[in-house]
Amino acid sequence: MTSIVIIEDDEKIRNYLTALIAGSGAFNLSGAFSSAEEAVSFFENGLGDRVEIVLTDIQLPGKSGIDFIAWLKPLRPEIQFMVLSVYDDADRVFKALKAGASGYILKNTPSAKLIESLDELRKGGSPMSSQIARKVVATFQDDYIYLDPQENLSGREKEVLEYLSKGFSYKEIAATLFLSIETVRTHIRNIYEKLHAHNRSEALRKAGFR
Amino acid sequence: MKMDHKKAKILALKKWKTGSFSISVFGSILAGTNTMLFRHFLLLCCFSIAASSGAQIPKGALSLWLSADSGVVSTASGVQEWKDRSGRGLHARTITSKAPALVPSGQNGRPTVRFNGVDNGMVTPPCATFPGKRGTVVVVTRCSGRSATSGVGYNNFIATYHGKRARAVWQFGTYEKNFSFYDGIGGRLTHAGSEVIGEWELLTLVRYDDSLMCLYRGGRRLHDFQVADVVPDTNSLKIGFNGKLSEDSIPEVLNGEIAEILVYDRVLDENELALVHGYLSQKWGLALASPPVWQRWWFYALLVTATVAITIWLTKRIAFQKLRKRLQKLEKQAAVEAERYRISRDMHDEIGSGLTHIALLSELIQTQQKRDEELQKDVGTISASARKLVESMSEIIWTLNPQNDTLENLLAYLREQTGRYFEPFALDYAIQFPDNLPPISLTDEERRNLFLTAKEALHNALKHSGATKVLLRIVYQESRVHFYIEDNGRGFDKAKARPGSNGLKIMERRMTDMGGGFAITTLPTGTVVHFYFLPHGLRAAAATTYFTSAGKKH
Known part of the structure; x- marks a missing residue:
């Protein structure tokens, strides 16, 4: 059973998600919080050591979901973060992805699909829309020369990103590049990891440490 | 004393006279060398004096x-x-x-x-x-x-x-x-x-x-x-x-x-x-x-300086006013964009989250009230329509967002949405977009019209044609962007379809309103919906309409 934590300030939705996850049989709900601060103290007290997935809203009272991800990701790099958003809202979602999230899910996603997405995340799948892909491309293009090789995208990853930014689905990309869908997913997961690493080193650079 | 001064002046002028006096005064202004300018002005006003020192008086008559x-x-x-x-x-x-x-x-x-x-x-x-x-x-x-x-x-x-x-x-x-x-x-x-x-x-x-x-x-x-x-x-x-x-x-x-x-x-x-x-x-x-x-020479110098200064000032002023006009236009544009962004934000934050609420809560009721089928059905309808509303609002927000103002963005979005739309159905669909489109910017109206027209055509192909194959094809030709939605369905009778369905009329009007064109060719073996538009940036270049120039009617 995969251990999961939810951060959602709306009580009704939180209850709905709680019921949904508890009833799925595949996940073990370790905690449901209404604010990032509650979740922070949960992890600081060592209660979240076995958590594998965090599902968080972006807009929260006090610290935002993005702040929370940025705080926890360096401490617990193995945790997968999933963002809950009202829409496929590229701006806000992308900020969260940069901070360390590997996926996002729309709040109006039907219940079955929601569990499916969480399951995919656990297995290494990470959704990326064309708009997000464009932003990722732009991010890596902006300060390309400063990048470490380990933060740099491979040729294949660049190809996958390019097709994504043109609106191709995973299936279409897999067919075009003669890859399996799993491989495409892996590439996307790797792109996310490099984006996170890039984001952290960029933050350090801006703070003057490099 | 006075005379010596005079003589010196004449002598000096004489020297100048033997120098270059070939270039016209105006030419030297344009050439812009200050010393030359000064010399020529001195010459211009004192030329007569200088010349008279030649000690020759006219003898004629x-x-x-x-x-x-x-x-x-x-x-x-x-x-x-x-x-x-x-x-x-x-x-x-x-x-x-x-x-x-x-x-x-x-x-x-x-x-x-x-x-x-x-x-x-x-x-x-x-x-x-x-x-x-x-x-x-x-x-x-x-x-x-x-x-x-x-x-x-x-x-x-x-x-x-x-x-x-x-x-x-x-x-x-x-x-x-x-x-x-x-x-x-x-x-x-x-x-x-x-x-x-x-x-x-x-x-x-x-x-x-x-x-x-x-x-x-x-x-x-x-x-x-x-x-x-x-x-x-x-x-x-x-x-x-x-x-x-x-x-x-x-x-x-x-x-x-x-x-x-x-x-x-x-x-x-x-x-x-x-x-x-x-x-x-x-x-x-x-x-x-x-x-x-x-x-006097200094008067000429002053006059020319003033003329040049005024000319420069006028030129700059005109340039400045042009710049200001452009700036005002840009500011206005920016204000409109900011407003669009604000509206989309507000919709997103207020209405969107409310609708999401409705969708989720009805889903929750559905899962909790398993025994009452009637209620489940009704709540399912609420849930479905709330989701549909969220979806259409998502589209509206997408078209409102000024960051998506290019054809490239539209095509990516269209491809993504089409994929999402067709994925659940057992139907082959293919998308063919040109690889190298010129950078074409679209107004929000153009984006909305194109997206909704394409969506309507795809919807018709999926829901009404009974097709097993659908092709979305885009061709860039003669500054026009052509959309083709082709299916292998059973077609329809235009005469019968027209009065009943508003959809076709709306599609056609959307395209003609933005200076484009719309045509449907339908046969029992398939239908082709073809529409095109001239991007506003390229309109001056190609003003004739495609269909009339091709001898067809729409």
């Missing part, structure tokens, strides 16, 4: 030239004859008992002829003066005081006057304070100069036409005046008085000196006058009157 430094025949009793150097042989002879005196070093080290103001006078042989009512008379003279032989103290320099009964004769002289020309009938000049007694004067009279004359003093044009329109007769010229010294004439003898007299039977132009004036001023050591303000 020179009919009398008396110069006191040569050709004066003087005896112990005074000047007997004053030889004409013009070549016409109008030598002046003393006809009075007392002869004028030769003053050996009268002015500037040269001799002059002095008339006593009482009983001196010289005459030339008869000649025509101002023939054709045109001519020029130049005199270098000095008046010492009132003439004893004139009731009004008139001093004659040169005249043809010979008695009160005579007509059409003239006299040129001076009162104590006024230069004067009298045409013998009534037309006269009395120009109030400054104190004219005791100073050497360079005076010039020009008769331009039948009645207009002009007086120059020290080379500077002083005064225009009218004279009677009569042809002067042929008469002898009187020097230093105005007639025979007899009972019925008033001699009005000059109380003063004459250094030089020049008479031309034609009008000298400005350059020739400048030559004469320059020659005489140098010869007799007379300062030329400084040219009027508008002829």
Whole structure:
């Protein structure tokens, strides 16, 4: 059973998600919080050591979901973060992805699909829309020369990103590049990891440490 | 002291004259070199002076030239004859008992002829003066005081006057304070100069036409005046008085000196006058009157500087205004975009989350109320419509977002949405977009129209055609972007479809509203929906409509 934590300030939705996850049989709900601060103290007290997935809203009272991800990701790099958003809202979602999230899910996603997405995340799948892909491309293009090789995208990853930014689905990309869908997913997961690493080193650079 | 300065100036100008004077003044302005500019302006206004130092006076139509430094025949009793150097042989002879005196070093080290103001006078042989009512008379003279032989103290320099009964004769002289020309009938000049007694004067009279004359003093044009329109007769010229010294004439003898007299039977132009004036001023050591303000070099420099400055200022102002207009346009555009962004945000945050709430809660009710099927169905409908609303709002927000203002973005979004749309169905779909589209920006209206039209066509293919294959194809051709939605379905009867379905009409209107076109070809074996548009940035380049130029009708 995969251990999961939810951060959602709306009580009704939180209850709905709680019921949904508890009833799925595949996940073990370790905690449901209404604010990032509650979740922070949960992890600081060592209660979240076995958590594998965090599902968080972006807009929260006090610290935002993005702040929370940025705080926890360096401490617990193995945790997968999933963002809950009202829409496929590229701006806000992308900020969260940069901070360390590997996926996002729309709040109006039907219940079955929601569990499916969480399951995919656990297995290494990470959704990326064309708009997000464009932003990722732009991010890596902006300060390309400063990048470490380990933060740099491979040729294949660049190809996958390019097709994504043109609106191709995973299936279409897999067919075009003669890859399996799993491989495409892996590439996307790797792109996310490099984006996170890039984001952290960029933050350090801006703070003057490099 | 004053003269040395003058000479130095003339000398300097002379040097310049030999330098480059080939480029026009305007050319040098354009060339923009400051020193050249300055030089040319100095040259422009002083050219005449510089040129006159050539010591050559014009000889054409020179009919009398008396110069006191040569050709004066003087005896112990005074000047007997004053030889004409013009070549016409109008030598002046003393006809009075007392002869004028030769003053050996009268002015500037040269001799002059002095008339006593009482009983001196010289005459030339008869000649025509101002023939054709045109001519020029130049005199270098000095008046010492009132003439004893004139009731009004008139001093004659040169005249043809010979008695009160005579007509059409003239006299040129001076009162104590006024230069004067009298045409013998009534037309006269009395120009109030400054104190004219005791100073050497360079005076010039020009008769331009039948009645207009002009007086120059020290080379500077002083005064225009009218004279009677009569042809002067042929008469002898009187020097230093105005007639025979007899009972019925008033001699009005000059109380003063004459250094030089020049008479031309034609009008000298400005350059020739400048030559004469320059020659005489140098010869007799007379300062030329400084040219009027508008002829000074600094005035020209100022004028040109001002013109250039104004031109630059105007150009800059126009450019600035253009810039400001563009800026205002951009600001307006930015404001519109900001507003669009705000609206999409507000929709997103307020309505969107509310709808999501509805969708989720109805889902929750559905899962909790498993026994009541009727309720489950109703709540399922609420959930579905809330999701659909969220979806369409998502699209609206997408079209409102100014960041998506390119065709490239639209196509990516369209591809993504199409994939999402067709994924759940057992139907082959393919998308063919050109690889290299030029960067085309779209207005939000264009984006919305294109997206919704394409979506409607795809929806029809999926829901109504019964097709197993759908192709979304985009072709860029002749500045137009063409969309083709092709299916292998059963087609439909346009005549029957039209009145019932609003969809086709709306699609067509969406495209024609934005200056594009819309056409459907439907057969029992399949349907092609074709629409195109001209991106607003390329409209001027290709104004003809595609369908009419291709001979089809839509």
